[in-house]
Amino acid sequence: MSFHTKPGVPSFINHLQPENDSDPMSIFPARIKGSLIVFALALFLSSSLVSASTYYVATDGNDGNSGTSTSSAWKTIQHAADTANGGDTVYVMAGTYNEHVSITKSGSSGNYITFAAYSGQTPVIDGTGKVGNWDGIIHISSANWIRVAGLTVKNSAWNGIMIDNYGGSRASNIIIQNNLIRDIGYTGLYAENSDYITYDGNTVANTQTNGNGGPAGSQQNENVDMIGVNNFEIKNNKIYATAHFESIDLKIGTSTGSVHHNDISPTESAGIYIDAWDAQSGNIDIYDNYIHDSSNAGTRGIAIGAEQGGSAKYINVYNNIVANLAATGINIPWYSKGTVDNVKIINNVVYKTDTLSQWAGGIGIQANTNGGTTTNIIVRNNIVSQNGVAQISNGIGSSATITNNLIDGSGGVTGSNYVTGSPQFVNAAGGDFHLQSSSPAINNGISTDAPDKDYDGKSRPQGNGYDIGAYESGGSSACTPNWQCRQPLDGYEHDANNCGSADRLNSACNAPSTCTPSWKCESPLNGYESDGCNNRRTNSACNPPPSGTTPPAPGPLPPPTSSLGEAVDNTAFRWTTVGDADWFGQTSTYYSGGSSAQSGKIGGGQSTWIKAKATGPGKLKFHWKVSSEPDRDILKFYIDGWQQSKISGDVDWQEKAYSIGPGIHILKWKYSKNNRVSSGSDAAWLDKVEFIRMP
Template identity: 30%
Template sequence: MKLSVNYLSQTAGATACMVLLAACGGGQSDSASQAPGMTLAATTQVSDEPAADASYNAAATALYVATTGADSNPGTSAKPFKTIARAAQAATPGTVVHVAPGVYEGGFRTSTSGTPTARIRYVSDTRWGAKIVPPATSANAVAWDNRGSYVDIDGFEVDGSAHKAGTRWAVGLYTAGSFGTVTNSHVHHVGQGACASGGGIGADSYYKGASNDVLANVVHDIGAAGCKTMFGVFVNSADSDVKNNLIYGVSQAGVQLWHDAARVSVSHNTIFAAHTGIVVGGGDPYVSSGVNDYSRVANNIVVDTQYGVVEQGNVGSNNTYTNNLMHQQTAYPYLLIKGVAVATIAAAPQFVNYVRTGGGDYQLQATSPAIDKGAAADATPTDLNGKARPAGAGPDIGAYEFNGAAPTPTPNPNPAPNPVPSTPNNLYVSTTGSDSNSGAQGSPLRTIARASALAKPNTTVHVAPGTYAGGFKTTTSGTAAGRIYYYSTTKWGAKIVPPANSSNNIAWDNRGNYVDIIGFEVDGSKLQGGTVWRSGLYTGGSYDVIRGNRVHHIANTLACNGSGASAIGVDSYYKGIKGDVINNFVHDIGPANCKYIQGIYVSTSGSVVGNVVYRVSEAAIHLWHDATNVIIANNTAVASGTGIVVGAGDFYNRSAPNDYTHVVNNIVYDNRYGITEQGSTGTHNTYRNNLVYQNSIYNISLKNGLKATGTVSADPQFVSYTRTGTPDLHVRASSPAKGKGTTDYAPATDIEGKPVTAPVTIGAYQ
């Protein structure tokens, strides 16, 4: 981080309203003009946190926060705090505050400062695992208001979508100290009510803050439609960096510099679907002359906006604009007062999959004109994904560095978790749609079932974020050359829940062939009436893929009476073959100790790869009926009745044993039983390089004289393990799972999209 500062401000043609400012002046035109001044108003009503607790051990260097904790605890790993605000009270320079995955109420303030040599770090131990949401009755307009200096906020999700009552959030992450960073965070759906003044991430000079950096964040869906005073990232001070961010769906500017902004570096951002890409401006100063000079805008992609890069207000003659890719501006790519743009690329960036509303893949194709065209002097050492930059002859423009041609898809059961490809046919589903609509992007359908009825081979069904009633069936098939993709445009943003009066026992019953179901959340926790769900995602077709979903709280209230149930089911009953279950999160399935309810249940050939499964009544992963030739690789299965069952019996369409199944690189920990063969099994199954530990009855039990090889019998050393809360099942650097896997049958990438290369780490995370 250089000497820098962050700010809050306004955009081209926007009224200059600061985040914590009430008195936003009148509307502003769409032309780029100087914004009028602003006055600070205490609209956020953020209450000060209590004074630091002097009784706390000042020598502590690590504090812990978990949803299962209590603020009366000492903040240790074993006895964590409940809130981030309480941890801030106890923090001293040099403290790292570890925040476990879970949902935390926002609307709080942190004020404790670090020092230049002993920073304070707030870290979500799982990236985006610690999620900050509006409280039941919100009293503050800022989700997280940081006033401390030398503070890092790293890896949180701030989700303002579920506003309940009280003050709507106008700002997600706000920092008014100095020499701070906001990194690796996901801030979205902020300022979605009436037009407010604020933005997703803000750094402000009102309290004399300076030198704050905003790095490698994803910011989207900021501001109500047409609101001219909401920004993706706003910076109001000098000497800051805004780099490697992906910003889209913003009602005004993606990046806005104002007030005391000067000497700000804005580079390697990818911005689209905003009114204006980047505003470089100054005015209404708090601590300076209010002239923005010596700022540099380089190596950015700005696409699909009205204005691209705009100078506004008081600017000097030494701002520079170089090596930016500007495309699809309806007004002007540049509108500069004194600056001059050089080395501009005016061409489509060629994203892998551009979806204006989000959920696409905004990395670069091999033929992109942005590759190797960035200015080396402005290059960041890594990109948004943490990949080294440059990877080629020069740095690439935008937030992502191209690291080689996309791999040729490998045959299942090891398919790379590539984003949904572009298909010639597209249908759109939204909670604001109607099933009498056409299904076009501007005329979306209301239900997934209706989209299925209209779909044909080579169709992508784009499902917008929102809550959808489950209990439906999809029957349309794709082909080997033209699959049908059901795709949640925001991962886990399209949420399937029980309807008001449930009449079906399956949340989503798919009977189509060559179908992919990608990125949905299926939540069976709140039955409103009628039939209890026995299955979350079920497919009875052939060559289907269930990938990247979160399925939880299924069959929890069922009577344990011998009837089967599962979170994800791939079934041969309707003569389906070859199903793949990849990179899903499955948890809290079935009532305690019921042996008939499974997590992932497969009765065909195919694969179960890269999944995280915990708290399942019986088996986390269970093969039965006609199952054979299945790859079970790189899964993490914990806190269940059994980790992995390989078996066959009660046949539907065949009578041969389960044979040629390969179980490799899995972590099976803290279950009653570990890995077991049951029923009819063959002699060609293999069990290699699995970490199997602390399963209370036995770790491995095989038939036919088979022996497991390469087994690791040791504590996996998860980052944060709990049987009752939300565990973080990443493994620590010292884990015995590190580098002990086999490359045979390993997937191309892990559950987070990270490459799986030798030496392979056992489990779902690399």
């Protein structure tokens, strides 16, 4: 970990004590739940006291407008931030905003100022040339009751979204939700000396691109940071393809909170790291995270330390899945100068970690050789399977309690009441770590310290005893879904009880609109039509007429006659086609259902694409086919502008599958030609597009 805050800014860190010295796990994990219930009740009671307004921002707006409708939208998000008050919502419409947004105005208790993407649109804040040192594209400084949701934030020489006390007081009650943060020099999500901070459903990628260089000339923090933060929650985020350093770092006295249901592929160092540094950190639950798939040296799953003499105490690590990493899965390292105490590592799956055999195995409790102490560590009900060096290593002797684990592999210690053999996962290679019915992990765990729910939210136990590992075998969840509209409104509802049900469409949850679409050809004719609500699409009826003919008068047009949704067996997505020719539905070539979408006829140097939006997290599958000049005319698939795969030549129907992270993502299939030579049918096809939302 590298610790850097803005020079001259005090820490104001509140050094908290454990809530129950005799048995902190007696409130595990009710501590977090109870505080959230009280907080939600207070929010509910106060929310009706403020008269709220709704404002709009559009790239073709004007800051001299009223901002109260899409037709009178403001032009800049900064103007909205300077104007909005507690309870107000600012909807940002599609387009790219080359801005630095400074938020210093606060909402009031329970009345957030919300900055959100307009329903169904994906606005981009591009910080190119706008972000100076110790700053972020969005910078929330000493403000309270702020929510930022559904935006793409990219291209910063320093940070992405930044929360701090640089205005003189601690920021508090900030929600950063369902955003895409990418292409950032240093930290994607940064919070310092603040309280009640939530990161929920964000995707963070290609951050820390400066590494040990950039404007600072050295490492500046990590990819997702909490520094001196009290009362926090980091949940449902996807963090991948980062350039350097820890994925999530909770440091310098960060206390009282949880990290859960995140999907993390670390690039360097730990996926989740608690480093008290020289302060006191504690009362933190890390659970239901999936940390996986990195072959880079040093990539660990979860690590806990106090590098410069502080203390990390009362940490609960449970129901996590840590798999396929080059270094230790769950690690209490050797290099702390301070104290690591009262850590419980319970009901985790640690599979094929330390593959380079350079660290401490699956679960590694290392002897401290740097002047610190490690005491009262419990390792119980974990599956440790096929890890390098050791399944469990223990360098602190009787200061560790190791019981009721399943050991599958050689090296290290076993502890007491252990079982051995293959855990018989359903499909470990495919990332499914549920247990087959004959697994030796079933009924061989112990109730002591076991969480009351498993990774799926299923109650423990289900059989004659508690199972070992993150999943409880058998039975079904007794959880009853509580469906509520997602906030800010985006057309979906979610299960507020987190029973494992995917979010689902509900028109009652659509964002309010003051605009009625009326599709007309743009003038002069250019192949596009617009609806008067900042939406446009291609339409061949709007193409310019051939030279020497009289153009038709622009007027209302019906929707395109071909149904791309029906052609690809997915009418849940809103499909659009853009480029030099439109994709279209046809019935002569298909994988299933009697139809597919086919690329339009294009010439040399031209391209055509079909695209849709998906709200994750979820699993995407589709079938595609191409008949083209090999290595010259190519069908490519993109997620959020990043190429995922491509095919060229004569390729029959292939199935592709991808995991989609939380938030709104753009899916695009693009067929392009690089010269005028044609081969085969000179076309591409798409069919059977399936998207299953995950909890």
